[in-house]
Amino acid sequence: xxxxxxxxxxxxxxxxxxxxxxxxxxxxxxxxxxxxxxxxxxxxxxxxxxxxxxxxxxxxxxxxxxxxxxxxxxxxxxxxxxxxxxxxxxxxxxxxxxxxxxxxxxxxxxxxxxxxxxxxxxxxxxxxxxxxxxxxxxxx
Amino acid sequence: xxxxxxxxxxxxxxxxxxxxxxxxxxxxxxxxxxxxxxxxxxxxxxxxxxxxxxxxxxxxxxxxxxxxxxxxxxxxxxxxxxxxxxxxxxxxxxxxxxxxxxxxxxxxxxxxxxxxxxxxxxxxxxxxxxxxxxxxxxxx
DNA sequence: GCTACTTCCTCTAGCGACTAGAGGAGCAAG
DNA sequence: CTTGCTCCTCTAGTCGCTAGAGGAAGTAGC
Numbered sequence: 135x136x137x138x139x140x141x142x143x144x145x146x147x148x149x150x151x152x153x154x155x156x157x158x159x160x161x162x163x164x165x166x167x168x169x170x171x172x173x174x175x176x177x178x179x180x181x182x183x184x185x186x187x188x189x190x191x192x193x194x195x196x197x198x199x200x201x202x203x204x205x206x207x208x209x210x211x212x213x214x215x216x217x218x219x220x221x222x223x224x225x226x227x228x229x230x231x232x233x234x235x236x237x238x239x240x241x242x243x244x245x246x247x248x249x250x251x252x253x254x255x256x257x258x259x260x261x262x263x264x265x266x267x268x269x270x271x272x273x274x
Numbered sequence: 275x276x277x278x279x280x281x282x283x284x285x286x287x288x289x290x291x292x293x294x295x296x297x298x299x300x301x302x303x304x305x306x307x308x309x310x311x312x313x314x315x316x317x318x319x320x321x322x323x324x325x326x327x328x329x330x331x332x333x334x335x336x337x338x339x340x341x342x343x344x345x346x347x348x349x350x351x352x353x354x355x356x357x358x359x360x361x362x363x364x365x366x367x368x369x370x371x372x373x374x375x376x377x378x379x380x381x382x383x384x385x386x387x388x389x390x391x392x393x394x395x396x397x398x399x400x401x402x403x404x405x406x407x408x409x410x411x412x413x414x
Numbered sequence: 415g416c417t418a419c420t421t422c423c424t425c426t427a428g429c430g431a432c433t434a435g436a437g438g439a440g441c442a443a444g
Numbered sequence: 445c446t447t448g449c450t451c452c453t454c455t456a457g458t459c460g461c462t463a464g465a466g467g468a469a470g471t472a473g474c
Binding site for chain 2 (some may be wrong): 420421422423424
């Protein structure tokens, strides 16, 4: 009976905003769904699964291209897991990189602020930004 | 004697690429420098200080608008430090937010990969992405 | 002076992943 | 029938650059 739900319902079901769903269709991350007589998009259960998969992956910080591959792998039972695993592992390495960088930045920025509040005359923030030599690392 | 250096030299001195320097001028983060007879930009020592300040702040992850404010504060000795400090503190809070989020993601993604290599049949990566219920947190 | 080579100029378009808004059509309820 | 909601398409904007086209100017060697 259910020939599909509208984009608004798909949006609620997946947690992805309607314009974003249309965007995903435009970049062909999602197949173009059939239309109703009044030209509305009609999504079926498979589309909704796909959307939830995408949303979940985006929330975990995967970029669109890796998600495209993961979706292809998810639909192909022949050799999915090794590739999927390597995509996930490379994403993990990415996250570790970002955490490491941000942690280094945190140290630097914290150092910059930590003795600023006692005196308004010599501003440590501006001083530090103007002179790199006070920093712990050469490359941030 | 030195009426200024060219954009290429300013680029080398500051570590900011020439197109980026022109971009900063375009968005008025930098004042338009005077030009030579042949229409080349000529930067003076103040401009170079400004550029180094910007580069350093960018390396520390400050966005352009905060840097614009910091530059204004750096040039105004009347009430610089309190505002500069609050900009830096808010940036620090930002960094902490990002680290916290990435750390949570790391856990989730690591959990996803950690038992994937033993079996190619049931792919944990794809399974986890397709079903949010296995996750530690509702919102990532 | 001539020729190469390099640097510089302006302008436009592209990246990723959306988001916002205009202007219009369909649809469901009262 | 009218009100109000959802939906449609299309374009442009976000951020911080980066890349490229097409041309002018400066520099070094002969």
